[in-house]
Amino acid sequence: MLEAFYHEGNDDLGCLLLHGFTGSPSEMRFLGEKLAAYGWTVNGIMLSGHGTTPEDMVRTGWKDWARDAEAGVRGLRRHCSRVAAIGLSMGGLLSVYLAEKGLVDAVISMNTPMVLQDWRARLAGLAKPFVHYVAKAEVSGRLAAERFAYGKIPLRPLDSLNKAVPGVRRKLGLVRCPVLVMQSRRDKTVSPRSADILWRGLSGARTERIFWENSGHILTLGPEREAVALETARFLQTMLGAG
Template identity: 50%
Template sequence: MKPQKRLVEPFCFPGNHVGCLLIHGFSGSPSEMRYLGEGLANLGWTVLGIKLSGHGTTPEEMSKTRWEDWAGDAEAGVSELRKTCTKVIGIGLSMGGLLALHLAALGLIDGIVSMNSPMLLADRRTRYLRLIRPFREFVGKPKSPKATTASLRSESRSESFQLKPERFVYEKIPVDSLISLNKAIRQVRHQLYKIHCPALLMQSRTDTTVAPISIQIISKNIRARKFEVLYWEHSGHILTLGPERDEVVLKIHEFLQEFCLPES
């Protein structure tokens, strides 16, 4: 199915001297971040929502891309914002959050907002992808097979809250790209100690895609001067489009005000 152009194209909203780099998730598209981006732009912040290589097209196109491609896209986004902004904050959902952590470990950004970022995927079967690679090129979207009935219902309610035109995402995942993501998770996890910038870490408690323990791993290993850990009770994995999305916008706005604006 061909996606609507508005859902998959990157977006940019000019604002003040603080640039917000919005990074969508694995197999997703900028549509996951547009609502958040519009909200932050309305509050005065400069916003750039990028599209990662191989995303927003077809799973076959994504199968040609790897972590190195996506990291390059994120670094290019930082460079673009640096042209007009004195500070850049990486704001990412899922793998987008992993990319924000990667940028912070490299010292390229001034702050992080990490939302449902994976240090461990909930579906343990993703750990054995190399065994099935000779037999399958694509798999379905991973979710925890041991998710509780309550968490699955909560995730379903969160997804049903989303307006259908709001998001474009692949229904099947290239195995090679998923293998690359797993490798990247291990790499970023080993680099967390290099992160010193302010951080806002968010996690949905009923996330069935990313193991909620991920946020504990991040918070225990980063060396940020200041950071906040925030759990969301009613949202699923796509926190930016769930029932608490307006509160998410306000929390990020408060974080940006506290750590990025000069004291009066």
Template identity: 55%
Template sequence: MEPQRRLVEPFNFPGNRVGCLLIHGFSGSPSEMRLLGERLSKFGWTVLGIRLSGHGTTPEQMAKSRWEDWAKDAEAGVKELRKSCHTVVGIGLSMGGLLALHLASLGLIDGIITMNAPMVLADRRTRYVQLIRPFATFVNKPDLSSSANKSEGTTAKVERFGYERIPVDGLISLNRAIRKVRRKLYEIKCPVLLMQSTKDLTVNPVSVQIIMKKIQQVKPVVLHWEKSGHILTLGPEREEVALKVDEFLRELNHNRM
């Protein structure tokens, strides 16, 4: 069944001269970021929510894309925002957070907010997925139906589109990208806000500590969320998350004026 168009389409909300680049996660879609984008737009910020290559269509389409494609998508989003904004902030969920870290390590953005960005994936099997490459093209997502994941509530189910099957090659590419970005974190110089859900069953929460320690040129702000699962932007604390993002943007804008 074709996903609802609103869930998978990118979105662009004009606002002031501070641009927010919203980047969804691996195998997800812009639907993960739309609610946050709508909130930020009401606060007056310019918002661009991109759709990464191969996402929001079919797992077969995603199987044709790699980290290099997703990085190009993110860099193109920055260029688009630069047309009207003097400040651009990368705001990413999961792999979207990894992409935001990548952009920051290249000096392409002026601030960064990550939400459950991966340095260590919770499911150990994902680290050895290359071993099954000769035998499988796709793997099923692990069952995350525990009480911790249910904390994301019905909102996540209603408003989000993502794949239940994951391309093995895409997962291999993600694992390589995690290692690549990790080695470059020391190059980040812009203000950083790191968010991590303590009940995350997809990304090991130790990831935020690794990122914090590797970023040495600035002192990141770290926020832990106690009630949310992996999809922090649609979880029970989503409104508080939006307020903290707005607070970060206001302080960043004030300091740059």
């Protein structure tokens, strides 16, 4: 379930699905299947250093993940006339990055980190020479069964992600394609203030914003997943006329 996935659909719209930091395509699979039912081409890629071990991830960083995302767009462009980037958490940040570069036709950004809830995460750069990993809180129940993610966080890649956020934030005004900003109220990883920062920064784009009241950080597998998929499809149909 953790592997990358691909659903071949029409040659009009391709959906690039981007998972989060230390996660895997498993957290985007449900959404991908729902979007594929509309006849769209869907590609859920695996970002470098993910889906194996935290030790593999240590050797990767933002430049690798950005390169992966750009390659995913190029792959879809070979078959589809338009591409939408749909990302969760770090995947949302990558989606916005792609829009800033003018590479995609629409973005759905889910729980994208502009501000993290835990201030200690912002100290990764200071801690990484002394501490290489920090443990994550254990996850149980349906989310644990459906999602593959590392049980510990490598601090060197986290520092790379932290350093990328300000660069993406500074260039939000470059985005011209439609953007749907989704944010969970119960997100314990990304501060809901992040959605407000995105909303204000995306002044040059047609932007919608939705807050989800009952979901946590993994919005795509939370209790409102069905509604999240419906809103994603509605936005693509409304903004792009995708059939």
